[in-house]
Amino acid sequence: MIRRILGKLASAVAVLWGAATVSFLTLHLVPGDPANVLLGGAAATSTGLREQVIAEYGFDDPVLVQYLRYLGRLLTGDLGESYQQQLPVATVIGEQLGPTLELTASATVVAVLVATLTATLTAGRRRPGVRGLTSGLELFALSLPAFWLGTLLLAVFSFRLGLFPVAGDIGVSALVLPTLTLALPIAGILAQTMRDGMDAALAQPFAVTARARGLGELAVRARHALRHALLPAITLSGWFVGNLFGGAVMVESVFARPGLGRVTLDAINGKDIPVVTGVVLLSAVAFVVISALSDLLYRIIDPRLRTA
Amino acid sequence: MTSGPASKLLAGPPLPADPVLLDVDGLDVRFGRGRREVHAVRGISLRVRRGECLAIVGESGSGKTATARALVGLAGPGARVTAARLDLDGQDLRRLGERQWRRTRGRRIGFVFQDALVSLDPLRRVGDEVAEPLLVHRRVTPRAAPGRVRELLAEVGVPDPDLRARQHPHQLSGGLRQRALIASAMAADPDLLIADEPTTALDVTIQAQVLDLLHAMRHRGMALLLISHDLAVVARLADRIAVMRDGEIVESGPTAEVLGAARHAYTRSLIAAVPARTPPPPRPPATGTPILTCAALVKGYAAPGGERIDAVQDVGLALRPGETLGVVGESGAGKSTLARLILGLAEPDAGEVRFAGRPWSGLPEPARRPRRRDLGVIHQDPLSSFDPRFTVERVIGEALGAIGTPARRRRPATVDLLEQVGLGAEHLGCRPLRLSGGQRQRVAIARALATRPRVLLCDEPVSALDVSVQARVLDLLTELRDRLGLAMLFITHDLAVVRQVCDRVLVMKDGRVVESGPVGTVFEAPAQPYTKALLAAIPRW
Amino acid sequence: GGAAAPSGSGDGPPRNGGSLVFAITSGTSCLNPQASPNSTTTATIGRAIVDSLVAQDADGKLHPWLARKWEVVDGGRGYLFSLRDDVKFHDGTPFDAAAVKANFDHIVRPETKSQYAASLFGGAYTGTEVVDQHTAKVTFSRPFAPFLQAASTANLGIQSPKALAEFGDKLCAGGEYTVGTGPFRAERHIKNQSVDLVRNPDYAWGPDLEGRRGPAHVDRLTFRFLPEETVRVGALTSGQAQVAVLPVTSVGRVSGNPDYEYHQRRQPGESDSLFLNTSRAPFDDEGVRTAFIRAVDLDPIIKGVYFGVYERAWSPLSPATLGYDPTLEGSWKHDPAESDRLLDAAGWTGRDAAGYRTKDGRRLTVEWPYLDQSAQANSVGEAIQADVKKVGIELVRRSIDTGTYWDLLHNGRYDIWQIGYVRAEPDVLSGFFLSTSLPKAGGQNAARVSDQQVDAWLREGAASTDEAARVKAYQQVQRWAVEKSVVLPLAVTATTVGASRSVRGLVFDADGRPVLTGVWLAR
Amino acid sequence: MSAAARLGRGFGWLLLAVLLLAAVAPGLFTDLPATEPDLSSALRPPDAAHWFGTDELGRDVYSRVVHGAGYSLLVGGGAVLLAIAGATVIGLLAAFGGGPVDRAVVGGLDLLLALPGLLLSLLVITVTGAGTVNVLLAVALGSLPGFARVIRAQALVVRRSEYVEAARCLGVRRGAILWRHVVPNTLAPLLVLGTTGVGTCVVAGAALSFLGLGPQAPAPEWGTMVSDGRHLLDQAWWVAVFPGLAISLTVILVTVLGRDLERTFGAPAG
Numbered sequence A: 001m002i003r004r005i006l007g008k009l010a011s012a013v014a015v016l017w018g019a020a021t022v023s024f025l026t027l028h029l030v031p032g033d034p035a036n037v038l039l040g041g042a043a044a045t046s047t048g049l050r051e052q053v054i055a056e057y058g059f060d061d062p063v064l065v066q067y068l069r070y071l072g073r074l075l076t077g078d079l080g081e082s083y084q085q086q087l088p089v090a091t092v093i094g095e096q097l098g099p100t101l102e103l104t105a106s107a108t109v110v111a112v113l114v115a116t117l118t119a120t121l122t123a124g125r126r127r128p129g130v131r132g133l134t135s136g137l138e139l140f141a142l143s144l145p146a147f148w149l150g151t152l153l154l155a156v157f158s159f160r161l162g163l164f165p166v167a168g169d170i171g172v173s174a175l176v177l178p179t180l181t182l183a184l185p186i187a188g189i190l191a192q193t194m195r196d197g198m199d200a201a202l203a204q205p206f207a208v209t210a211r212a213r214g215l216g217e218l219a220v221r222a223r224h225a226l227r228h229a230l231l232p233a234i235t236l237s238g239w240f241v242g243n244l245f246g247g248a249v250m251v252e253s254v255f256a257r258p259g260l261g262r263v264t265l266d267a268i269n270g271k272d273i274p275v276v277t278g279v280v281l282l283s284a285v286a287f288v289v290i291s292a293l294s295d296l297l298y299r300i301i302d303p304r305l306r307t308a
Numbered sequence B: 001m002t003s004g005p006a007s008k009l010l011a012g013p014p015l016p017a018d019p020v021l022l023d024v025d026g027l028d029v030r031f032g033r034g035r036r037e038v039h040a041v042r043g044i045s046l047r048v049r050r051g052e053c054l055a056i057v058g059e060s061g062s063g064k065t066a067t068a069r070a071l072v073g074l075a076g077p078g079a080r081v082t083a084a085r086l087d088l089d090g091q092d093l094r095r096l097g098e099r100q101w102r103r104t105r106g107r108r109i110g111f112v113f114q115d116a117l118v119s120l121d122p123l124r125r126v127g128d129e130v131a132e133p134l135l136v137h138r139r140v141t142p143r144a145a146p147g148r149v150r151e152l153l154a155e156v157g158v159p160d161p162d163l164r165a166r167q168h169p170h171q172l173s174g175g176l177r178q179r180a181l182i183a184s185a186m187a188a189d190p191d192l193l194i195a196d197e198p199t200t201a202l203d204v205t206i207q208a209q210v211l212d213l214l215h216a217m218r219h220r221g222m223a224l225l226l227i228s229h230d231l232a233v234v235a236r237l238a239d240r241i242a243v244m245r246d247g248e249i250v251e252s253g254p255t256a257e258v259l260g261a262a263r264h265a266y267t268r269s270l271i272a273a274v275p276a277r278t279p280p281p282p283r284p285p286a287t288g289t290p291i292l293t294c295a296a297l298v299k300g301y302a303a304p305g306g307e308r309i310d311a312v313q314d315v316g317l318a319l320r321p322g323e324t325l326g327v328v329g330e331s332g333a334g335k336s337t338l339a340r341l342i343l344g345l346a347e348p349d350a351g352e353v354r355f356a357g358r359p360w361s362g363l364p365e366p367a368r369r370p371r372r373r374d375l376g377v378i379h380q381d382p383l384s385s386f387d388p389r390f391t392v393e394r395v396i397g398e399a400l401g402a403i404g405t406p407a408r409r410r411r412p413a414t415v416d417l418l419e420q421v422g423l424g425a426e427h428l429g430c431r432p433l434r435l436s437g438g439q440r441q442r443v444a445i446a447r448a449l450a451t452r453p454r455v456l457l458c459d460e461p462v463s464a465l466d467v468s469v470q471a472r473v474l475d476l477l478t479e480l481r482d483r484l485g486l487a488m489l490f491i492t493h494d495l496a497v498v499r500q501v502c503d504r505v506l507v508m509k510d511g512r513v514v515e516s517g518p519v520g521t522v523f524e525a526p527a528q529p530y531t532k533a534l535l536a537a538i539p540r541w
Numbered sequence C: 001g002g003a004a005a006p007s008g009s010g011d012g013p014p015r016n017g018g019s020l021v022f023a024i025t026s027g028t029s030c031l032n033p034q035a036s037p038n039s040t041t042t043a044t045i046g047r048a049i050v051d052s053l054v055a056q057d058a059d060g061k062l063h064p065w066l067a068r069k070w071e072v073v074d075g076g077r078g079y080l081f082s083l084r085d086d087v088k089f090h091d092g093t094p095f096d097a098a099a100v101k102a103n104f105d106h107i108v109r110p111e112t113k114s115q116y117a118a119s120l121f122g123g124a125y126t127g128t129e130v131v132d133q134h135t136a137k138v139t140f141s142r143p144f145a146p147f148l149q150a151a152s153t154a155n156l157g158i159q160s161p162k163a164l165a166e167f168g169d170k171l172c173a174g175g176e177y178t179v180g181t182g183p184f185r186a187e188r189h190i191k192n193q194s195v196d197l198v199r200n201p202d203y204a205w206g207p208d209l210e211g212r213r214g215p216a217h218v219d220r221l222t223f224r225f226l227p228e229e230t231v232r233v234g235a236l237t238s239g240q241a242q243v244a245v246l247p248v249t250s251v252g253r254v255s256g257n258p259d260y261e262y263h264q265r266r267q268p269g270e271s272d273s274l275f276l277n278t279s280r281a282p283f284d285d286e287g288v289r290t291a292f293i294r295a296v297d298l299d300p301i302i303k304g305v306y307f308g309v310y311e312r313a314w315s316p317l318s319p320a321t322l323g324y325d326p327t328l329e330g331s332w333k334h335d336p337a338e339s340d341r342l343l344d345a346a347g348w349t350g351r352d353a354a355g356y357r358t359k360d361g362r363r364l365t366v367e368w369p370y371l372d373q374s375a376q377a378n379s380v381g382e383a384i385q386a387d388v389k390k391v392g393i394e395l396v397r398r399s400i401d402t403g404t405y406w407d408l409l410h411n412g413r414y415d416i417w418q419i420g421y422v423r424a425e426p427d428v429l430s431g432f433f434l435s436t437s438l439p440k441a442g443g444q445n446a447a448r449v450s451d452q453q454v455d456a457w458l459r460e461g462a463a464s465t466d467e468a469a470r471v472k473a474y475q476q477v478q479r480w481a482v483e484k485s486v487v488l489p490l491a492v493t494a495t496t497v498g499a500s501r502s503v504r505g506l507v508f509d510a511d512g513r514p515v516l517t518g519v520w521l522a523r
Numbered sequence D: 001m002s003a004a005a006r007l008g009r010g011f012g013w014l015l016l017a018v019l020l021l022a023a024v025a026p027g028l029f030t031d032l033p034a035t036e037p038d039l040s041s042a043l044r045p046p047d048a049a050h051w052f053g054t055d056e057l058g059r060d061v062y063s064r065v066v067h068g069a070g071y072s073l074l075v076g077g078g079a080v081l082l083a084i085a086g087a088t089v090i091g092l093l094a095a096f097g098g099g100p101v102d103r104a105v106v107g108g109l110d111l112l113l114a115l116p117g118l119l120l121s122l123l124v125i126t127v128t129g130a131g132t133v134n135v136l137l138a139v140a141l142g143s144l145p146g147f148a149r150v151i152r153a154q155a156l157v158v159r160r161s162e163y164v165e166a167a168r169c170l171g172v173r174r175g176a177i178l179w180r181h182v183v184p185n186t187l188a189p190l191l192v193l194g195t196t197g198v199g200t201c202v203v204a205g206a207a208l209s210f211l212g213l214g215p216q217a218p219a220p221e222w223g224t225m226v227s228d229g230r231h232l233l234d235q236a237w238w239v240a241v242f243p244g245l246a247i248s249l250t251v252i253l254v255t256v257l258g259r260d261l262e263r264t265f266g267a268p269a270g
């Protein structure tokens, strides 16, 4: 057990180190002089400023020295300072983490609920009507790029019908449309995966056995098949995190919500490499945490994976 | 034909006066539609009385499972079931609505499905699975359920039922799982218990225990519908036997009658397929220098928990030209690991394999490659030993290519080989998936022979086959051995098979050789209790 | 456009209280007006928090503000400001000459990394002298007339010296770190979301201009950053914001709706223009430049793409700026035939398979790199691209990133550069056409012109205190730029603001930016 | 399969064929220019002359959607092909390179998987700049790790399969085993993976375009069209809605047909 945990930790550290290195490399591959990026148009208004910035950030040191210094700073938890905002990256990201977490958490809940419901209600059903309709809807949902779905939802429910506020992160009602935008495409894929899992489980001998005991259809689904359907769904967790993040970038942009997505886009557009690096590291951490959690969940659901 | 002593002991007393419990007439089951329609069951009639045991036997795909499932209304999606009569205790099952079916299943008909190993929900505790029919049919209150579950598990002979109820299916052995399933099927005290192949997945020793258990159940007045492809298995239990083939019942009657004086040719072929009823005369012991020797082989694997499993411990053997050596032992005994060591697919941790008088284990693969042609292998599961994209011609052609047969001479050589194993040129273009099990195994044998080996290693070559097909393949192997003078190493868990084909036998348990010697000696006078148990479990009548 | 009477005045006395939400385009990366680039967002928010020495009215006239009066001394090389003595910063620090010195010195210090404010000193600032507690003298190395207007901007607004010293590198974060003397006190800034301001009840030193005297009427003023155009308009129409900067696409809907009041002010300064790089081929040839410009049928483009909201520009200088040369209007026509003739004359006589002109086997290609743009700016670009294609010029538009942007700009590796620049002062032209204002030196001379005559005019305009002389000098520059075809003026941009009916007292400053001191909410 | 399902499937393939045809020869479907502005007919609603209306520069939206098919399918298909090609090399290398190589490759893949696809794509664009080819590269890199993992897992399965062992026992050489058995059996499931991947990649490409990182104007790329047109949703819904529908339709088509392929060819050993 301890060895397993240590192994996991080691690979987590390796992933983080890799992420840090990737971001550092990106920094050095980016065309253009970082001093220009930092100074904007003021690059040369006063001589000396440029040199000062270069010295301050160590742009003139050998790459290896810069890399080691960068790693060293990371080890002490220092993510550096945003070029654009001249604030510590930790502050910049920290300020925006809240809204993104709120959005992704609510989207996760909605997506999982919707997927579970549709999967449970439609799995194994042969009636082409219901099943065709739901899988059609699912297909449609997953075919909608987040930016497009969001724009449509806004146009209809906010501008036309005025049911929800157009923007901002104030109150629950402002969260409804962004959540749906983020959740629906994910729910589409999740529902399909879960239904496939459920179909597979329902075809298993144990499901037939359960029916042969006199169990009703719903009971077979809820007590037996659902857990099995969850397993492949959990396998999607990595994909899920990636999609949540990618979706959040879009949703935050379309709904003009504050959050990490906006920060990332701004940073990428503005070549604010320290912030980009911070985001990369954060998402790597999120991935590591989520995969540890899904691992745990897997073990909770599937006793076969627990060591005897 | 004489009934063995075991069957005298076990067969229940015929109770002709008992009323008919299950009355089926003209049962028809079809799957699919149009050109793809499968007519699985074709108008069969069955009758089971209270307390009686009826066995349905027949080869794989004959429609046994389809029949059984139709009886509980679970023939499956896409199945169309019709019947002239389908009565349980006077009630017409054809008219049942979904709710009434639910009240019938589990409560009136208990069902133990084929595939005991996967018929318990792997994600739930064994106790919950056993309790399910109790709770669904409100036989006990939820509070009282655990107590009743424990009683049930104890009744079916599960030791330490408290612990087992709290465990998950994967923590139970196959035999225990099958017992738990039976306990669950019996929990709500049904009138009829349907057991579909209750022993196929099990080791011989455990198989005997489960059959004993089912026999004991019958004494509680429960009627039993037993389904199997193995005549020897049902002979011990059934009052009456119905023989199915291609969806029809070709013969039925009291057990002794069917076994003793089978009228239908198919029944007779089934009976003939039961091995080891008449052991072949012992052949003179082989002499000469062993072509294959293993000395003090040890192989361990790292188990998930961090400990090591010694799959093979201190195993030694010698195989001489023209000799057949059997290796037996139950699942996990280390037989396949031994085979892999001999094949050079795994390297021993200690010990040595010598082949044709020269070292074999521990060599780099390129050094072994030219000598591999002398060591043929037949795998347990022929299908997975073929590249799914290859035709029969390519499968065998590859083997021929490996010994340098030029491309243009491969086709006639392939046809030659196919003919040797009883197949023809018409099979050249087939993909393995489209061949029957017996044909696949023949292709596998043809491939093994393609390199003209001196030693043939067979790892469970017949365990995946139907009894009747199994008999034909065994005949083929012995015939080839005699004709080509091959040395054979025959790995199996089936002692009856060993008895039929081997000269000497090696009994393995937990990676060690517990007993070895000429077949006759070991079978007639086993020295070890483990061997005795194995022998006692061989089904026979 | 131009200066109109403040709207909504005259129906009863202003009511105090309530809070106002202003939906504004985007939070810039730096909210400190002294360090940020020239941005409407910073200027608008900054104006509500910090006061300046002088105030410029909508007509461009200068009025006393924190400076009671001023005097130009040393032949235009010095400005002597007599300061008010009754002013306090939001943090309680009294306002005095030392504060002025602290601010101006702070702005030009390299560590401040000022991207705009420092340039308002024209590189000529030599220092500020504290003559006495309430008299400050700002001195320059040469006569520098544009300074007074510069001193009226929020960028040179006076912030608390205590805050400047204390917060140092946090100033860009805006919010509570920006401490001024203005009608509102900054409370907090939530990045990418909003800036909250609260009323400064002590404010009694606003300039004597309509709607700017103070104190403010609303208790709370919130700027919401909504870069997504539809969302911003939605915020206004759904009542989540009372005032919103409108995208041109929505002007029609709001201006025609009686529930809203629509305000439009032309922005002064440098019109949205394309500068043609005269320092490299093919635009080093005046004929090719003229051919390019004549090939563009600008009227329908500007009218179509901007929905008739922005006027078509004729001069690099906006009509809302002192010194605009109205004679340039209609001075040239769309004339593809003339373009063809000029290009033939310039030797671009070949044609390649794609229909583009060639000379010596080289295609007539011009490159227009741009940083990410609005959809309209893109459309204008695409339309121009299609127009010049008709005369055989290939226009390659390339979206680039910030790093590349500065690289290309500094090194002159482009043919066309698009800039617009808001400032109510004709001297902006110096930034664009002075030979020393090359981008690398911090200027905007993207056409890379170097003409002694032009330099002379511009120097005269900057040095002279005589308005007529200045106007003449700057008009000559404009005419020259159009005649020499170094610039293709596109559109006179405008501030377009929609406000709900209840909003009263909204006025605009010389830059066409909303001033919120006098705003109040009717019931 | 029911008659209706067969019909639907036939129709689906037909539509995809039409889409592909539009991608390679848009001229067959429209003779209106896709990039030529005609300001006199800006923002016309859909009518007989302009089936999908016109945009703010008076360009025919239908023609732009037709011409845009090429970009979307190029990005979607190209990215998938590129990703699969890269993933195959990497996956096989890992599966056959042995312990250290495998660990290194798997570590690298884990790292890439740890970064959301969009973030990876954005990083690529940061380095390479915007543009069609760069979007293609970015999207390909974004989906490569997923593919590579599948391929490696499949290659491992194949490598350990009994038929590979059988070939070894026959004395077939390593190279021959790799080429004859492993590669074909590893790549078979990719057909399905690839088709469904096209849909994902089309969306990913459109998303990048939406963020302003796509093909350069005036290329009629669907994502860019939605992005630009959404500001006009009030006045001229058709400018954004039709390209949006085109994206959805394409994704649905390739997804459905990919699943169809899966049913037909998937898991042949089953």
Ligand SMILES: Nc1ncnc2c1ncn2[C@@H]1O[C@H](COP(=O)(O)OP(=O)(O)OP(=O)(O)O)[C@@H](O)[C@H]1O
Pocket: B031, B032, B038, B039, B040, B058, B059, B060, B061, B062, B063, B064, B065, B066, B067, B076, B077, B078, B114, B229
């Ligand atoms: N759901 C199904 N759809 C189509 N065909 C089926 C289905 N279930 C069974 N069959 C076919 O019906 C026939 C009878 O199958 P069944 O399972 O009853 O055989 P069985 O006698 O139980 O064989 P085994 O000994 O292998 O269990 C077979 O040909 C089988 O392929």
Ligand SMILES: Nc1ncnc2c1ncn2[C@@H]1O[C@H](COP(=O)(O)OP(=O)(O)OP(=O)(O)O)[C@@H](O)[C@H]1O
Pocket: B301, B302, B303, B309, B310, B311, B329, B330, B331, B332, B333, B334, B335, B336, B337, B338, B493
């Ligand atoms: N690759 C492996 N890694 C870890 N453990 C293994 C491995 N192969 C076999 N074992 C273990 O070694 C033991 C012997 O396995 P082996 O396959 O040799 O048994 P067997 O006698 O062939 O059984 P069966 O009759 O079920 O085929 C088992 O406990 C098995 O779990």
Ligand SMILES: [Mg+2]
Pocket: B064, B065, B066, B114, B196, B197
């Ligand atoms: Mg069966």
Ligand SMILES: [Mg+2]
Pocket: B335, B336, B337, B460
């Ligand atoms: Mg084995």
